[in-house]
Amino acid sequence: MKAKSLLKSLVILSLLVSSVLANDSTNLTKASAKVQSIINKFKLEIVDYNYTKAKIGKGTHNSAKAILVDARPNKKYKVGTIPSAINIPDTDYKEFVNQLKDTAKNKEIIVFCGGWNCGKSPKVANMLKKDGFTNVKLYQAGEPEWSKRNYKEVHLVVTKAAQANNSAVLIDARPYKMFLAETIAGAISIPDTKVEELKGRFPIHQNEKIIVFCGGYKCAKSHKVANKLISMGYRDVNVFAGGLPKWKKAGLSTTKSAGEATSKKASAKPMISENGAKLGLDEGSIDGEWLNGFIKENKVPDFIQIVDVTDPSEFKNGHIKGAINIPAEKLSAKQLYAKLPKGKTIVFNCTAGGRSIEAWTKLKEAKFDVSEIFYFDANVDCKGTKCKIEVNEALGI
Missing domain, CATH: 3.40.250.10 (Rhodanese-like domain)
Incomplete structure (x- = not known):
């Protein structure tokens, strides 16, 4: 009996260990089916945290042993990236890739973005390969894993x-x-x-x-x-x-310049849209805490329509209650604008804020009226319509 009990305990322990390993963010098998298909299609090699860490050297831009490329939107890059990384967003590739104009084609490049389910890094990696770079790899666990383990x-x-x-x-x-x-x-x-x-x-x-x-x-x-x-x-x-x-x-104040700082706090006076939405400090943003308060109480104002811009598969897995799904990434500005409900204040959201910022920027740059169109800069993790939301800090930009 004791032998059977011991065997049973060992089996249970083995299952628990397997479960932990399966959920370990450093395990290189966690890409979604869609992202994995992109990785397979472009024949990209995935590297892990330890490999990437070894390549940043002392952390300075001139000591890195490989070029790290952050494929997320520029704002996300500014908020926090892996030390020494440069920014080449997938949506602005032609504008940003000039940073590599003097780089040898065989130089090792490691591309990353917002984690296992982010398709931006394999897209940028493939673009780099098409431009002749021969040693391109993916750190697909990306910024989320890095920020949990390092500075x-x-x-x-x-x-x-x-x-x-x-x-x-x-x-x-x-x-x-x-x-x-x-x-x-x-x-x-x-x-x-x-x-x-x-x-x-x-x-x-x-x-x-x-x-x-x-x-x-x-x-x-x-x-x-x-x-x-x-x-x-x-x-x-x-x-x-x-x-x-x-x-x-940047002309900012130092202890030597004795109070001549040009840095100023944003006005404390709340900014309100014509329809009554409270705006964030960053251009185009909704006040995240204000909106999240309504979401928590399941009382989003009737004049607001939340538009989830993620892929249908992501939306199906989970979304904010009352949101509608308009996958924005592949739509032109004209197509996206045409699909938006009329007479509503539109708030774009996604899983980490990047794609919602891009959707808003796409419309603004195309000269569409965005006076009642905003983005929700937050990390949104939903199972069904039960969501865990962490609002990102406004930067006043």
Whole structure:
């Protein structure tokens, strides 16, 4: 009997381990059927987190051993990307690919986007192959996996917003003498050579947002401090790779310029559309928290129509209650506009905000009236009509 009980326990344990492995985001078998078919069609090689991590070197743009390409929309790239990555959105490929004009065709390139179900990375990888690049790979787990396991690189607009709103701890990783001479107002000094000595200055709470910077894109000091923070268990660590030089070039205030900052907080006065929708700080956005409040209560105002722009298969798996499905990616601006309900305030949504931003941008650039058309910048995970929604932080851009 004991032998049978032991055997039964081992079987159960084996099933539990298998279940954990099957749901491990680092397991290279998690692409949706649709995305996997694209990967197979273009004959693309997938690499994992550890492979990608080894290729970023010290994290600086000049130390990376491969070129990392973020295929997401430019706004998503600015909010946070893998260190050293450049941005080539699938929808603006011709405009952004010029960044590689002087790159050898056999240089290793690793393309990523918004995770296993994101089709943007295989599309961009295929475009690069068509342009003659011969060593193109996919890190298909992409930014979602990376951001859970490591620090991200953020753009000037993120650092600027964090400083203006006091929403992150800014850390200057340069030598203390340089910090005293000039730094970003509000930053604290933790030189990379003094981390052990000064680690008591790090935030108590490990979920605190931290942005580390130093002397620009070739400076590795901020990356060293960021790696130390990750090793200590901090979960929202970011590097502003442009550093103090980028900040000054943008004309923003430093401790040396003594209050001459051109950075200004967005007006606290709420912006309301003609129909009564509360607008977000970013151009074209709905106020995410305002809309999410109605969604949670299942009381979205009658004048608002949420339009889910994802593929029908994604919409079928789950969507916000009351939303309609208009897959926008393959439609022209004219076709998309024609399908929109008339007399309503339209709010585009998708799973992570990228495709909804692209749908809105497509209409705006085509000169359609978008005065009552907006996008919902949020991470939306729905099973049926039960949704977990995390609103993305507005950047005021």
